[in-house]
Amino acid sequence: MAIRILLVDDHPIVRQGLKTLLEGRSGWEVIGEASDGAEAVEKAKVLSPDVMVLDVTMPRMNGLEACRVLRRQSPGLEILFVTQHDSPQMMREALEAGARGYVVKSNAARDLLAAVEAVSEHRVFTALNGRNVPGLS
């Protein structure tokens, strides 16, 4: 299945790593990149991606704020957080903000492809570092 993805992280080297991983999957395409939440909101409007891979901690507008804006602006867009925060509380906040998925950055190489696939099919995907969160996954 073709999936058009927008990558959002303030570290270009992380975006590069995510991109090489995602583009290894046939039919998946990274159609754009953004380095903060405000740029993500703008690019989502122009590019209409299927899935946004979104960091939490970023300058200007953080990922949670961007997610709330995007929920109103682009209701068809599925949002997957990829973040350093290995925290059930942060995960709940991300889902409450409207995200469909949550993956910890240290496990991204393991979880990212399955997570993008799940959220692109409108399924919830959540994984903290080695543990499940009851009621969330």
Add this chain to the structure above:
Amino acid sequence: MKLRILLADDHEIVRRGLRSLLEKHDGWEVCGEASDGREAIEKALQLTPDVVIVDIGMPNLNGLDTTRQLLQHDPHFKVIVLTITDSDQVIREALDAGARGFVLKSDAARDLVSAVEALQNKRMFFTPRVNDLVLAGFLEKGQTISRNEAPKLPTLTAREREITQLLAEGNSSKEVASLLNLSTKTVETHRSNIMRKLSFHSIRDLVVYAIKNNLIQIELPPPPKSPVGPTAA
């Protein structure tokens, strides 16, 4: 002959990004990867790379102590430190540890190739901020870079720093002993010495100390969202 590079970062996704960046350069190859400092030392000794790139904030053994230990094994290792901050203290510790390059992670896509090229040509590479600080120190006639920073690690040995990091990461003495191939009793002795030297009475003190001194790093969550509705007068 190709320039051989060893990458050490605890995030596989960052290593992928770095590898992809570096291998675009003709004549360079990533000869190995490590996900913590201890593995980096093992692989460096085994693979003898021309350049070692280490992240500062790695579990088990942080990048600064990895650099120190690598250079103790062999002073010819050329190490570039990757960091999320270029605070005075981190810069000073990286220089003290013997790093020959210092690159901010946020600028790695722009600076890392230049840094490796510099080391390849027997030069050093630092961010403009490091250069400014070194120059400022020189102009102050050998004054240290910043005398107002938090205290460093003057009294701890390399082994004590390793154990401090592992304890602060939440390992028990038994777990530390297993990781370092020591007896639990030896670790307990080191632990007592550390607590005595630093005048600490709890693990909490040790965790705070480890964070302040860059033995471990934490990422703070973004500030809470603004309250909705009327606010109290």
